[in-house]
Amino acid sequence: MAIAAGNHKPNSDANLFRLCPFWSSSGNTQNQTEGNAQKSSKTVSSVARSFLLPPRRRLRLDPSNHLYFPYEPGKQVRSAVRLKNTSKSRVAFKFQTTAPKSCYMRPPGGILAPGESVIATVFKFVEQPENNEKLSDQKNKVKFKIMSLKVKEGVDYVPELFDEQKDLVTVERVLGVVFLDPERPSPALEKLKRQLAEADAAVEARKKPPAETGPRVAAEGLVIDEWKERREKYLARQQVQAVDSV
Template structure:
């Protein structure tokens, strides 16, 4: 059967140590029997413990005040405190309950020394509160900077990876990721492909325009020949002027407007200059 301590392993005293400092030590009894305790220290002149001995009932706890006496001057910042506390405890049976507090421990140490439970607590000197706050802020800033840098790296990797292929190279101890910078070449390929497609479309339109112009020229030549023949032919005697007019009108129905022919020729010339 043993007690529980809080803190369990270290009592901390914060600087400046030129002033008297108090810390609390909680002793808990998790057992079903009363437990007697006694507190010892390696530096009895430096520390005052109240109470330094006592009794803790079943399921109860007791607060012990540990007061460190003021020092003449603060130890160096890298000073390691070697002071320790020893908390001894033993369960109180019906037989031991009959003993007075003054006789309890001498009797236990003489007759039941192997039943005494011991727990050690070391002492530590902490930096001043201002220094601790400053150190916490520095650690927070360093952590924030590290997180921000990591987030920036992730965003950069994502932006590069969205436009470039990712190549994984595995070695015996590490795996590295390298990104190929192919954005310029990709843009060039896209531009070339687009220009090629446009040129093909324009060439097809130009071929169609040439074919149309050729058809128009053939039609014009045919109509010109028919018009010349009609001008040379005289109207037969007795023929009705109305019939002759109808015949001329019918022969001219297939003619295209001269503006259309000129416009088609101009478009053909422009396409030939730009692309060929």
């Protein structure tokens, strides 16, 4: 009987623990609660930082908010923007536009060493005004987006870099379009002319054999070909869609 009683006691203790599980797991539960609270705190702080702290810029743009174009309806006109790498790393940059059929950039992308700058030229076809629209009434919806990406030494520029590492891409600016009256002198128009002249001189200089090796922006000769290729692909798709609809 004594042996039987001894055998029943552990079972009764086990039943007691099963009835009151918080006795055996209170320590684990407390640890889990603290761990969840820490994770929640980290998540909230990271979300708060993303809202309160803007992404760090790698490029300084001049002009910083708009692209200025001379208003000449029915013609292809040019604008310019200077990009300077203000970071301590090599930075790739890339242009995108909401109107790829009527606009293109030279260069459309490239890599800048720390402190290096380049003046990019932007080409745009200006549509004829509707209903005798005046220059002051022109509201252009075309936008240009400039993106940047930190790259390692030895990496060559290809547009696919921004697709392969899209989580690390920073949108530097989204630039709107402002038209200028080419017949009316203004500080913005004079600055545009100086930048375009500097950009043209840089293009001519890059055509000459380099006297010394160093970091270079994307090859200029490929820009027009790339734009023409995109245009041809677009027209080919349009033709296929027209045949399919017939």
